[in-house]
Amino acid sequence: GRTRRGGEVRRVIGVAQAVNKIQGEFTQFDLNLLENMTTQAAHALVSARLTEEVTRVKNYNERMLESIGDGILSVDPDERIVKVNRATARMLRLTDEGGRELIGRRVDDVFSGENAWIASGVHDVARTGNSGMFRDMKLQSCARSNGATVGPVSLEVNLTIVPLTDPTGEQIGCIVQIEDVTKEKKMRNTLSRYMSPKVAERMLEEGAEELGGSLHCATALFSDIRGFTSISERLGATKTVDMLNAYFSRMTKIVFDHNGSLDKFIGDAIMAVYGVPFESPDDADNAVRTAIRMQIELLEYNKSAEFRDLPDLRIGIGVNTGEVVSGNIGSMQRMEYTSIGDAVNLSARLEGASKTYGADILISEFTVDQLRGSYVLREVDRICVKGKSQPVAIYEVLDHLIESDPTIRETMPAFQRGLRAYRSGSFGEAIRCFSDVLERRPLDRASRLLYERCKSLAQNPPDKWDGVWEMKTK
Numbered sequence: 001g002r003t004r005r006g007g008e009v010r011r012v013i014g015v016a017q018a019v020n021k022i023q024g025e026f027t028q029f030d031l032n033l034l035e036n037m038t039t040q041a042a043h044a045l046v047s048a049r050l051t052e053e054v055t056r057v058k059n060y061n062e063r064m065l066e067s068i069g070d071g072i073l074s075v076d077p078d079e080r081i082v083k084v085n086r087a088t089a090r091m092l093r094l095t096d097e098g099g100r101e102l103i104g105r106r107v108d109d110v111f112s113g114e115n116a117w118i119a120s121g122v123h124d125v126a127r128t129g130n131s132g133m134f135r136d137m138k139l140q141s142c143a144r145s146n147g148a149t150v151g152p153v154s155l156e157v158n159l160t161i162v163p164l165t166d167p168t169g170e171q172i173g174c175i176v177q178i179e180d181v182t183k184e185k186k187m188r189n190t191l192s193r194y195m196s197p198k199v200a201e202r203m204l205e206e207g208a209e210e211l212g213g214s215l216h217c218a219t220a221l222f223s224d225i226r227g228f229t230s231i232s233e234r235l236g237a238t239k240t241v242d243m244l245n246a247y248f249s250r251m252t253k254i255v256f257d258h259n260g261s262l263d264k265f266i267g268d269a270i271m272a273v274y275g276v277p278f279e280s281p282d283d284a285d286n287a288v289r290t291a292i293r294m295q296i297e298l299l300e301y302n303k304s305a306e307f308r309d310l311p312d313l314r315i316g317i318g319v320n321t322g323e324v325v326s327g328n329i330g331s332m333q334r335m336e337y338t339s340i341g342d343a344v345n346l347s348a349r350l351e352g353a354s355k356t357y358g359a360d361i362l363i364s365e366f367t368v369d370q371l372r373g374s375y376v377l378r379e380v381d382r383i384c385v386k387g388k389s390q391p392v393a394i395y396e397v398l399d400h401l402i403e404s405d406p407t408i409r410e411t412m413p414a415f416q417r418g419l420r421a422y423r424s425g426s427f428g429e430a431i432r433c434f435s436d437v438l439e440r441r442p443l444d445r446a447s448r449l450l451y452e453r454c455k456s457l458a459q460n461p462p463d464k465w466d467g468v469w470e471m472k473t474k
Contacts, residue, residue, distance in 0.1 A: 073178075136185070
């Protein structure tokens with residue numbers, strides 16, 4: 001409680017009581033003596049409590065400092081180290097005892113050579129009073145054991161230096177915070193091998209739980225080199241590997257440029273996924289733009305001086321959109337982050353079907369439904385891929401050819417009339433339409449295929465025709 005005496009507020013911290021005086025009654029002198037004694041006792045109690053509180057706060061601050069994962073060291077106005085936590089000692093490859101040995105040493109003595117940038121930063125903050133921040137810097141181990149340097153060990157760190165001031169605002173030193181980002185940078189570098197920098201950065205920000213099994217609406221892309229077996233036999237092992245590395249490097253960059261994730265290489269094939277691990281309304285467009293750009297890049301690749309003497313490459317691409325399951329899949333010995341499901345399988349089937357229809361790029365109706373941009377598309381058929389009973393409409397993407405071949409647009413109406421006649425069972429009409437297309441574009445393989453198919457169907461009409469072609473191969 002509190003009492004007021006003579007206008008002064010006093011806090012009660014205890015009570016002293018005197019009873020049963022041996023001789024006579026208590027006098028004013030006795031009361032004054034007791035008050036003097038209790039005042040001294042109160043001072044002693046307050047002092048003891050303050051000492052206990054200071055010790056408690058000091059111990060709390062020490063434990064808090066030691067529990068911080070980042071390296072922390074304080075520096076006085078003379079740029080001498082005052083305090084070092086365990087994390088700093090660990091980063092410098094020092095024992096706890098070694099960390100304590102840094103206390104009292106000048107910063108430019110501890111951080112010299114390749115680490116001199118730290119001492120320079122401390123000096124600038126001490127001189128200007130402005131904070132300093134350093135990102136993605138290298139910290140070299142400066143530990144010594146029995147007079148010999150231990151290491152070398154290099155860490156990737158972010159470093160922040162802030163001025164330390166007293167209650168009056170006077171600068172009394174600075175605090176150095178060292179954040180070890182070595183693992184994060186390694187993870188970023190690893191992720192960047194499989195996905196675009198934007199997706200990798202978001203993966204790091206949102207945590208590893210995104211690597212767990214999850215369901216996504218994604219767009220899968222499969223590409224495959226035509227006639228690769230015969231090409232590899234002609235080139236031999238060494239030249240084949242060199243060719244593939246150069247080809248994969250170019251194509252992977254295109255995938256990343258369009259925010260795709262590289263799922264895997266399968267021999268000479270590429271599997272990329274858009275919308276994993278993070279979905280976007282542009283996933284289908286990004287996949288189609290990737291396919292178009294891959295075909296354009298392939299022409300430049302074939303013309304490059306480095307590969308002018310090698311056989312020209314041709315690739316087929318299949319793209320499909322649907323639900324996929326993505327996550328770390330495999331065994332305890334080996335796992336990989338991948339996507340599986342019917343949507344992935346269909347994209348692979350469409351890549352295979354592109355050989356049959358002579359198309360560079362085939363996409364499904366499910367991808368077409370998700371497109372937001374404008375493209376030169378031509379529906380070429382409705383098919384049932386091997387192993388599936390549900391038909392799917394497939395479209396040929398022609399954007400990469402339209403500039404060099406203006407007859408594509410000119411023949412599209414005749415092609416579409418032929419496709420409608422083919423589906424309705426009017427094979428004679430379909431033959432005439434596809435024949436018109438072939439007169440203008442004799443190398444149009446989709447028109448040639450449907451023309452020959454309609455001739456066969458006209459000669460041997462099916463008992464039941466629904467306009468769907470069943471694929472017999474993958």
